[in-house]
Amino acid sequence: xxxxxxxxxxxxxxxxxxxxxxxxxxxxxxxxxxxxxxxxxxxxxxxxxxxxxxxxxxxxxxxxxxxxxxxxxxxxxxxxxxxxxxxxxxxxxxxxxxxxxxxxxxxxxxxx
Amino acid sequence: xxxxxxxxxxxxxxxxxxxxxxxxxxxxxxxxxxxxxxxxxxxxxxxxxxxxxxxxxxxxxxxxxxxxxxxxxxxxxxxxxxxxxxxxxxxxxxxxxxxxxxxxxxxxxxxxxxx
Numbered sequence: 001x002x003x004x005x006x007x008x009x010x011x012x013x014x015x016x017x018x019x020x021x022x023x024x025x026x027x028x029x030x031x032x033x034x035x036x037x038x039x040x041x042x043x044x045x046x047x048x049x050x051x052x053x054x055x056x057x058x059x060x061x062x063x064x065x066x067x068x069x070x071x072x073x074x075x076x077x078x079x080x081x082x083x084x085x086x087x088x089x090x091x092x093x094x095x096x097x098x099x100x101x102x103x104x105x106x107x108x109x110x111x112x
Numbered sequence: 113x114x115x116x117x118x119x120x121x122x123x124x125x126x127x128x129x130x131x132x133x134x135x136x137x138x139x140x141x142x143x144x145x146x147x148x149x150x151x152x153x154x155x156x157x158x159x160x161x162x163x164x165x166x167x168x169x170x171x172x173x174x175x176x177x178x179x180x181x182x183x184x185x186x187x188x189x190x191x192x193x194x195x196x197x198x199x200x201x202x203x204x205x206x207x208x209x210x211x212x213x214x215x216x217x218x219x220x221x222x223x224x225x226x227x
Binding site: 031033035040041042043044045048088090091092093097098099100101102103104105 | 116118144154168202206216218220221223
């Protein structure tokens with residue numbers, strides 16, 4: 001089945017630094033979604049990408065839909081302590097209704 | 113607009129028992145998907161309901177079942193609980209499946225512990 005590989009698995013950074021993470025797939029995706037999950041909560045949708053090459057921002061977050069359709073990138077600028085959490089990429093599972101395939105997540109820790 | 117709500121938030125059950133979890137989607141959303149999240153397996157798709165019909169099912173045993181009501185609220189049931197069923201169960205709703213919009217909005221989850 002479809003698999004999404006996220007890297008890095010974890011990041012430890014200082015407040016104020018920029019962060020980059022990516023997600024790759026062996027198959028083509030027509031949509032890329034980025035979520036953030038904090039402890040004890042469900043994932044929160046950050047950014048949705050629908051077009052190859054698309055670059056979309058949400059505040060300090062910027063995500064890109066790779067032109068090969070097999071990858072996506074998320075950048076966080078000037079990180080702050082509340083950016084701590086697990087970031088997941090996700091995409092629709094083929095033509096299956098209602099199914100999202102998730103990456104294994106990138107754990108972000110921000111030191112004040 | 114209220115988000116996705118799930119009840120209960122926490123549950124402790126004994127092996128062999130059964131459990132029912134509830135999910136109310138965002139108003140106007142008709143599709144509800146369920147996921148199981150564990151440290152080892154990550155987020156795994158259980159099933160999806162739309163207009164009271166299960167349209168898609170993940171690779172889980174028949175002990176996992178669900179249903180959807182006419183108001184789009186959904187429940188999932190796990191029978192004969194096993195220790196390995198301990199997980200965070202997440203419900204997600206989406207607006208109009210089949211229109212090329214795949215955004216799903218998650219509830220806070222139900223943390224199930226099986227002892």
